[in-house]
Amino acid sequence: xxxxxxxxxxxxxxxxxxxxxxxxxxxxxxxxxxxxxxxxxxxxxxxxxxxxxxxxxxxxxxxxxxxxxxxxxxxxxxxxxxxxxxxxxxxxxxxxxxxxxxxxxxxxxxxxxxxxxxxxxxxxxxxxxxxxxxxxxxxxxxxxxxxxxxxxxxxxxxxxxxxxxxxxxxxxxxxxxxxxxxxxxxxxxxxxxxxxxxxxxxxxxxxxxxxxxxxxxxxxxxxxxxxxxxxxxxxxxxxxxxxxxxxxxxxxxxxxxxxxxxxxxxxxxxxxxxxxxxxxxxxxxxxxxxxxxxxxxxxxxxxxxxxxxxxxxxxxxxxxxxxxxxxxxxxxxxxxxxxxxxxxxxxxxxxxxxxxxxxxxx
Numbered sequence: 001x002x003x004x005x006x007x008x009x010x011x012x013x014x015x016x017x018x019x020x021x022x023x024x025x026x027x028x029x030x031x032x033x034x035x036x037x038x039x040x041x042x043x044x045x046x047x048x049x050x051x052x053x054x055x056x057x058x059x060x061x062x063x064x065x066x067x068x069x070x071x072x073x074x075x076x077x078x079x080x081x082x083x084x085x086x087x088x089x090x091x092x093x094x095x096x097x098x099x100x101x102x103x104x105x106x107x108x109x110x111x112x113x114x115x116x117x118x119x120x121x122x123x124x125x126x127x128x129x130x131x132x133x134x135x136x137x138x139x140x141x142x143x144x145x146x147x148x149x150x151x152x153x154x155x156x157x158x159x160x161x162x163x164x165x166x167x168x169x170x171x172x173x174x175x176x177x178x179x180x181x182x183x184x185x186x187x188x189x190x191x192x193x194x195x196x197x198x199x200x201x202x203x204x205x206x207x208x209x210x211x212x213x214x215x216x217x218x219x220x221x222x223x224x225x226x227x228x229x230x231x232x233x234x235x236x237x238x239x240x241x242x243x244x245x246x247x248x249x250x251x252x253x254x255x256x257x258x259x260x261x262x263x264x265x266x267x268x269x270x271x272x273x274x275x276x277x278x279x280x281x282x283x284x285x286x287x288x289x290x291x292x293x294x295x296x297x298x299x300x301x302x303x304x305x306x307x308x309x310x311x312x313x314x315x316x317x318x319x320x321x322x323x324x325x326x327x328x329x330x331x332x333x334x335x336x337x338x339x340x341x342x343x344x345x346x347x348x349x350x351x352x353x354x355x356x357x358x359x360x361x362x
Contacts, residue, residue, distance in 0.1 A: 002035045003313060006066035011045040011092060012286025013296035013349075014072025020298035020353025021070060021305045024325070027357040028309070028318050039066060043099065044074035044092035044286075045083045054095030060102045068312040069103075069279040070305060073286035081288075100141065105271035105279055106171070107178045108139040108250065109307065112237075112257035112267065117330040120341060121262030124234060133237040137257055138182065139250025140175040141271060143167050144201070146247050167201045167246065169208055174274055176212040179244035180219055185310065186241055189220045193229045193245035193253065205246060226253070233257055258283060265297035265338045268304035276312045280304040294348035297336040299326055302356055317362075325359035 007022070009015035022038060029036045041059040048054055063069050075092040078084045083092050099105075113134045114122055122129040148164035176192075183190040192209045194202035206223055213221045224232070226249045232239065233256050245253060258267050267283035282300030290296060302322060310319035334355050335344040347355065 001033075001313070001315075002037060003029075004037050004065075004067045005039070005308075006063045006069045007038050007040045008043045008069060008071040008074075009040060009046070010043060010072035010074045010286065011076055012073050012288040012291040014044075014074070014286055016072075016292070016294070016296050016349050017282065017298040017301040018070065018072040020349060020356075021301040023353045024302050024322060024357045024360065025305050025309075027360040028321060031321070031360050031362060032315075032318050034315075034318075043071070043095040045076050045081065047095060048083055048086070048090070048092065053090060054092050055098045060099065063099065063103065063279075068277060068308050069099075070301075070308060071279060071281040072301065073282065073284065075286045076288050099279065100271060103277065103279065104142070104273040106140060106142040106274070107175050107272040108141040108254075109136055109182070109270040109272065109311070110139070110254040110258065110267065110283060111136045111269075111303075111307075112254075112261050114237075114261050115266070115327070115330055118261075118263050118266070118339060121339065122260060123262060124237075124260055128234075128236065128238075131236075131238040133240065133260075135237060135240040135243060135257060136182065136186065137243045137245070137250060137254040138175065138179045139254060140167075140171065140246050141250075142247075143171045144247035146251075165199070165201050167204060169204065172205050172208040173212060176209045176244065178272060179242055180212060180216040182311070183219045183242040184216065185316070188218050189241035190222075191229070191240055191243050192221065192223050193226050193243055193249055194223065195226050195249075196223070197225060201246070209244070229253060230256060234260060263339050264300075265336065266299050266303070268300050268307055270304065270307045270311060272311065276314075278308065278312050280308040294350055295337055296349045297338050298349050298353050299336075299356075302326065302353070321360050321362065322356070325356045325361075328359045329355050 009018045119129045145165040148166045150163045152161045196202040196206045264284045272278040306319045306322035309315040333344045
């Protein structure tokens with residue numbers, strides 16, 4: 001199988017971590033008999049420096065012509081970088097918004113996994129962290145409050161701000177279908193999170209999710225109010241498999257879930273459209289202070305590549321091989337500085353990539 005992958009090295013530690021992800025993908029290709037074809041494009045600060053804008057139309061066309069996009073990190077130091085003296089629409093992060101809109105990436109997936117070897121970093125009580133957890137939050141990315149009509153007006157001498165929360169049946173249905181499809185690849189449990197006791201948009205959300213659920217009888221479905229979900233994430237995160245929710249709730253809950261893992265350097269993510277196409281990236285930032293020093297943790301990007309194999313290419317065995325290699329590296333005590341603990345061996349970005357690639361097996 002030929003995998004046509006568009007790569008965005010990006011800024012800061014981005015080029016280093018993408019290089020390691022490619023190394024692991026190449027080992028997967030060698031082991032399972034595939035061919036990787038990479039095409040690099042510029043985005044973010046690197047594109048500003050070279051082209052005068054954070055993402056060119058030509059780069060978008062290249063991304064659209066690929067099967068998937070694998071991205072490093074975008075942006076720099078907001079206090080010192082000249083990129084942040086530019087107008088907002090010319091800054092590095094504007095490239096992210098442009099590519100998401102251009103590629104119609106409406107479904108955001110953020111796994112939150114507590115690895116047994118990293119339980120000491122979890123901020124929850126030991127009796128909670130001891131159970132471990134492996135969940136995936138699926139957030140609707142292009143609708144809801146963030147994209148509704150907004151305005152600020154003056155009434156009776158006072159300013160009033162108005163933000164509009166809108167969802168259509170089709171917007172809800174397409175993200176629900178993605179959520180159920182992914183639940184079928186995991187433990188076949190889906191928790192739909194809303195605020196149906198208050199919001200009309202949430203009542204519609206719940207109704208459409210129930211309609212979609214009828215086509216997935218193997219998936220256990222539960223509905224949970226968002227305030228209860230926020231509480232349950234710190235009370236017993238092990239109860240969750242796939243959490244499906246709207247844009248703003250997903251924004252908040254995915255950050256909460258990432259914090260209870262205790263290690264943002266391990267967190268992958270994906271943004272999908274209504275085909276198999278997706279953009280895959282680590283959840284962490286560009287860390288310009290350690291760029292070029294071989295200190296970055298490449299695991300989040302490598303796990304993002306695993307997600308790419310699973311969700312765009314339906315190569316579950318290959319994705320499992322990457323996940324298992326990461327597990328073995330952690331069990332063998334190798335750690336980059338951000339996840340280092342007493343009794344482990346500290347390694348750099350390159351050595352961590354090498355170690356994971358070496359452990360890829362059928």
